[in-house]
Amino acid sequence: MTTTTALIVAAGRGARFGGTQPKQYSRLGGKTILRHSLEAFCNHGAVDAVRAVIHRDDADLYRASAEGLPLLEPVAGGDTRQESVRLGLESLAVSAPAQVLIHDGARPLVDPATIDRVIQGLGERPGAIAALQVVDSLKQGADQVISGERNRDGLWRAQTPQGFHFEAILEAHRQQSGQSLTDDAAVATASGLTVGLVQGAEGNIKVTTNDDLATAEGYLKLRQGLPREEVRSGQGFDVHRFGPGDRVTLCGLAIPHDQGLVGHSDADVALHALTDAILGALGAGDIGEHFPPSDPQWAGAASDRFLAHAGALLRERGGRLANLDLTLICEVPKIGPHRQAMAARIAEILDLAPDRVSVKATTTEGLGFTGRREGIAAQAIATISLPGSADERD
Numbered sequence: 337m338t339t340t341t342a343l344i345v346a347a348g349r350g351a352r353f354g355g356t357q358p359k360q361y362s363r364l365g366g367k368t369i370l371r372h373s374l375e376a377f378c379n380h381g382a383v384d385a386v387r388a389v390i391h392r393d394d395a396d397l398y399r400a401s402a403e404g405l406p407l408l409e410p411v412a413g414g415d416t417r418q419e420s421v422r423l424g425l426e427s428l429a430v431s432a433p434a435q436v437l438i439h440d441g442a443r444p445l446v447d448p449a450t451i452d453r454v455i456q457g458l459g460e461r462p463g464a465i466a467a468l469q470v471v472d473s474l475k476q477g478a479d480q481v482i483s484g485e486r487n488r489d490g491l492w493r494a495q496t497p498q499g500f501h502f503e504a505i506l507e508a509h510r511q512q513s514g515q516s517l518t519d520d521a522a523v524a525t526a527s528g529l530t531v532g533l534v535q536g537a538e539g540n541i542k543v544t545t546n547d548d549l550a551t552a553e554g555y556l557k558l559r560q561g562l563p564r565e566e567v568r569s570g571q572g573f574d575v576h577r578f579g580p581g582d583r584v585t586l587c588g589l590a591i592p593h594d595q596g597l598v599g600h601s602d603a604d605v606a607l608h609a610l611t612d613a614i615l616g617a618l619g620a621g622d623i624g625e626h627f628p629p630s631d632p633q634w635a636g637a638a639s640d641r642f643l644a645h646a647g648a649l650l651r652e653r654g655g656r657l658a659n660l661d662l663t664l665i666c667e668v669p670k671i672g673p674h675r676q677a678m679a680a681r682i683a684e685i686l687d688l689a690p691d692r693v694s695v696k697a698t699t700t701e702g703l704g705f706t707g708r709r710e711g712i713a714a715q716a717i718a719t720i721s722l723p724g725s726a727d728e729r730d
């Protein structure tokens with residue numbers, strides 16, 4: 337029986353990623369990038385064992401990423417990727433599998449069919465790598481000006497896994513140790529091994545930058561059958577009664593009037609309805625839960641902070657506001673002259689483009705409490721988009 341071990345190379349520092357944490361430990365769809373890579377091989381029926389090569393400083397991060405997976409003990413890597421792979425191969429010399437699949441820990445979305453093709457390729461040659469034919473035209477550039485054309489015929493972009501007969505690649509790595517070769521196929525060919533090219537996959541990207549991470553998220557959702565984004569809406573409704581005063585606060589603006597609005601905060605009925613609409617779209621309760629009227633710290637509070645809080649919750653969830661539509665229902669004061677300024681203030685509170693906010697007004701033709709000029713009602717609809725997610729059920 338042919339034994340196949342996967343060696344997952346995750347010892348890099350990921351300097352290009354920014355932040356303090358190596359890129360393979362960043363999260364993608366609820367798991368670390370490295371865990372996705374490890375799972376892909378642990379779950380593949382033709383792979384008998386999986387070992388990671390990690391940086392000696394990452395032992396804790398690795399343990400958290402690898403929890404519960406059937407893995408060989410990790411080994412520490414070296415100063416370069418090439419050295420890390422060699423150390424990983426040396427650690428397998430005792431068990432000596434027939435073949436080894438070397439894979440970048442930062443390629444989380446490798447699919448089973450790509451792994452199959454690499455293994456199949458090893459039936460014909462001592463090496464086989466996942467790769468994609470170059471389809472874009474190639475230009476030579478100098479000072480950002482084209483200085484020549486390059487023929488793309490016969491050019492491939494190398495991915496991983498890169499599979500090899502174990503003894504052959506171990507020997508090649510020993511021979512080429514200290515060179516600065518960028519991948520194991522280069523090590524193999526430098527030692528005279530024949531390496532086949534098998535079809536890789538566009539989704540099998542190496543996550544190096546934050547842009548790559550966003551691209552990987554898109555591929556992951558595609559694979560899970562999830563939309564990249566999903567649209568949700570929420571509605572809010574509020575009423576405050578008139579009382580003594582010389583102005584009402586609506587949409588954060590003081591509007592002169594011969595009465596005020598009664599409430600625990602500044603009684604800004606419009607911002608309360610908008611806040612509830614956003615909270616509703618998020619399924620995040622209502623304004624009274626977030627800012628209890630029983631709490632004295634909100635007495636007389638300016639309501640823009642309530643709306644800004646709802647906007648911050650939305651951003652924390654990775655969402656954005658598509659639009660807000662507000663209707664104020666009252667006989668007095670006249671809303672028309674203030675509509676634009678109101679919309680602009682709402683947009684400002686939420687850091688939105690003004691055309692995403694609509695403020696409308698209507699009366700109830702003299703009917704009901706607003707018709708009797710007892711107070712003002714406001715209703716609002718918020719439409720938001722959130723990152724697509726699976727339905728979580730118990």
Ligand code: MG
Pocket residue numbers: 574575576599603604605608
């Ligand atoms: Mg209210």
